[in-house]
Amino acid sequence: MIAGPGTALLTDARVRLSPEAERIDTRGEPPVWRAELPDGSAAWVASGYDAARRVMTDTGFVKPAVRGGERWTRYLGFTAPEVTDSIVRSMLNTDGDLHRRLRELGASAFTPERVRAAVDRAGAMADGLLDEIAGRGRADLVREFAHPFGVRAITELLGYPDDFVRRALELRRWGPSPLFDPPGSPDREQYAADREAMSELLHDLVDFRRRRPGADAVSGMIAHADAAGLDEGQLTSTLFLLLVSAYEPVADFLTSGLYTLWHRPDLLAEPARIIEGLDELLRYTSPLAATMPRFAVRPTELYGARLEPGDAVIVHIALANRDPRRFAAPNRLDLTRDQGQDLVFAHGPHFCLGSGLAVGLCRTALGAVLRRLPGLTAAQPLDTLPWQRGSTGGITHLHVTAGLTALPVTFQPRHAVVS
Template sequence: MTAGPGTALLMDARVRHSPEAERIDTRGEPPVWRAELPDGSTAWVASGYDAARQVLTDSGFAKPAVRGGERWTDYLAFTGKEVTDSIVRSMLNTDGDLHRQLRELGASAFTPERVRETADRAETLAETLLDEIAGRGRADLVHEFAHPFAVRAITEHLGYPPDFIRRALELRRWGPSPLFDPPGSPDRARYAADRTAMSELLHDLVAFRRGSPGPDAVSGMIARADAAGLDEGQLTSTLFLLLVSAYEPVADFLTSSLYSLWHRPDLLADPARVADGLGELLRYTSPLAATMPRFATRPMELYGAELAPGDAVIVHLALANRDPRRFTAPNRLDLDRETGQDLVFAHGPHFCLGSQFAVRLCRTALGAVLRRLPGLAAARPLDTLPWQRGSTGGITHLHVTAGLTELPVTFQPRHAVVS
C-alpha cells in the first residue's frame, strides 16, 4: 500500500504551503501507507487524522526503538554509546513509568511563572535582534533572526549562563537528524559531530550547575533528577529535548509562515488578522511535520494496513492536519477557521509539554517581524528558497520538518527603535 497521488504531492512543503495545494483532494486515499526509506527499508506512515490519533494514543504502539529490533536501535547510534545515551534517553523514546518521570522532569522547567517571564523577555529579545537589521533593508531571517531568537529564548528560559548561550548559538541546527540515511552517509557523519558537540555542551552545563546551583530551571532539574534516581544521561537527554522541541518549531514556524503568507498578500497586509488567526496558521504550517517512529507491539489492522509486531509507524502530523475527512477545505489557509482539533503538537501521552511556551514564542517572533519590517518580501523567487532536506520529498529524516534553511528578504529600511 503506497501513498495516494494527492498525499504524495502534499509531502512536498513547497506545494503544501502554497495555493497549489487547494487543488489537491486526498479523499479516498489511504490514511496509512508504506514509505520506502533511503536505505531501502520501509516504514508505515499514518497520514489520516483518525489513524494518526490512534497511533498517538493506542498502547499497542510503543516508543522505545528496541521494540523495532536491532535495525532501529542501530539507527540511533550515530555516535559511541556514551554520547548516544546522553542525547536519546529522554521521554521522547520511553513509555510507562519512566516516561512519566522524565516528562515530569521536563515539565518542571515550564512553570507558568517561568513561561510568563520568558514571554516578556522574548518580546525585548525580538526587538533587539530586529534593531540590528532594521536599518539595512536586507537580511537573512534564518541566520540573523529565527535561529538566534529561538536559541536564546529557550536557553535564557532554562537559565543557561552567558558562555553556554554563546556555545549553543555557535552550534549548527541540531535537527532534523538523518535517521533514515544509510550508515556512512555524509549527513550521518555531520550529525554525529553535531551530536558530540551538543553532548559536551550539556555535560559541561550540568557540571557547572552542580558546582554553582541557582534558582534557574537547569539547577532545579538537576535536583529533581537526583531525587528521582535518574542518571546523568537521562538528564542531559531531557535538556537536549527541551532545546530542540522549543527551537525547531519556532524557527520553522516563522519561515514556513512567511512563505505561506507571501502567497496570500491580502493576509500579509493585515498583521492583526494574522495574529488573531495564529492557531490556523500553526495547523496550516505544522512546523513539526512528523513524529519519532512508534512500533507495533502486536499484530493489528490499522485502517487497512496489516501490521506485524515491531513494524515502525511514523505519524505525519502535517498531513493529518490536512485530512479532508476532518477539516473543511483543509489545504486552504483560512484565518477565520475555528481551531482546536489539530495535531500540531501531537496528542496523547507524548503531547508536547512545551506547547504553550512554543505558541507564545511563535506569536512574538512573527508579530515582531511583520511589525518592524515593512514591505517585507523574499529576496529570491519563492520556488528557489531552500527547504530543509526531508521537507520537499520522501521521508528522509527523523523529523520531516517544514522550515527553510535560508530566508533572504528585503524590506524598507527603518531606524532602530529607541527605548
C-alpha cells in the same frame, strides 16, 4: 499500500504551503501507507487524522527505547554509545512509567511562571535582534533572527550562564536527523559531529551547575533527577529535548509561515488579522511535521493496513492536519476557521510539554517581523528557497519539524526602534 497521488503531493512542503494545495483532494486516499526508506526497508506512515490519533494513544504502538529492534538502535547510533545515550534517552523515545518520570523532569523546568516570564521577555528580545538588521534592508531571517531568537528564549528560561548561551548560539541549527541514510554518508557524519558538540555542552552545563547550583531551572532539574533516581544521560537528554524543541519549531514556523503568506499578499497586508488567526496558521503550516517512529507490538489492523509486530509507524502530523474527513476544505488557509482539536503539538501522552511556550514565541516572532520590517519579501524566487531535507518529498530524512534552512529577505530599511 502506497500514498495516494494527492497525499504524495502534499508531503512536499513547497506544495502543501502554497495555493496549489487547494486544488488537491485526498478524499478516498489511504490514511495509512508504506514509505520506502533508503536502506531498502520500509515504514508505515499514518497521515489520516483518526489513524494519527490512534497511533499516538494506543499502547499497542511503542517508542524506540521500548521496542525498536537492532535496526532502529543502529539508526539512532550516530555516535559512540556514551554520546548517543546523552541525547536520545528523553521522554521523546520512551513510554510508560519511565516516560512519566522523564516528563515530570521536563515539567519541573517548564513551570507556568517560567513560561509566562519567558514569553513576556520575548518581545524585547525580538526587537533587540531586529534592531541589528532593520537599518540594512536585507538579512537572512534564519541565521540572524529566528535561530538566535529561539535559542536565547529557551536558554534564558532555563537559566543558562552567559558562556553557555554563547556556546549554544555557536552550534549549528539542529537539522534533520538522517536516520535512514546509510552508514558513512556525509549527512550522518555531520550529524555525529553536531551531536558530539551538543553532548559536550550539556555535560559541561550539568557539571557547572552541580558545582554552582542556583535558583535556575537547570539546577532544579538536577535536583529533581537525583531525587527521582534518573541518571545523567536521561538528564542531559531531557535538557537537549527542551532546548531543541523550543528553537527548531519557532524557526520553522516563521519560515514556513512567511513562505505561505508571500503566496497570499491579501493576508500579508493585514498583520493584525494574521496574529489573530495564529491557531489556523499553525494548523496550516504544522511546524511539528512528523513524529519519531513508534513500533507495533502485536498484529494490528490500522485503517486498512495490516501491521506486524516490530513494524515502524511514523505519524505525519502535517498531513493529518489536512485530512478532509476531519477539516472542511483542509488545504485552504482560513484565518477565521474554528477548527478545534488539531494535532499541531501531537496528542496523547506525548503531547508537547512546551506547547504554551512555543505558541507564545511563534506569535512574538512573527508579529515582530511583520511590524518591524515593512515591505518584507523574499530576496530570491520562492521556488528556489532552500528547505530542510525531509520537508520536500519522500521520507529520506526524518525531520520532525519542517522549514527553510535559510531565508534571505529584503525590506525597507529604517532605524527607528518600535517598542
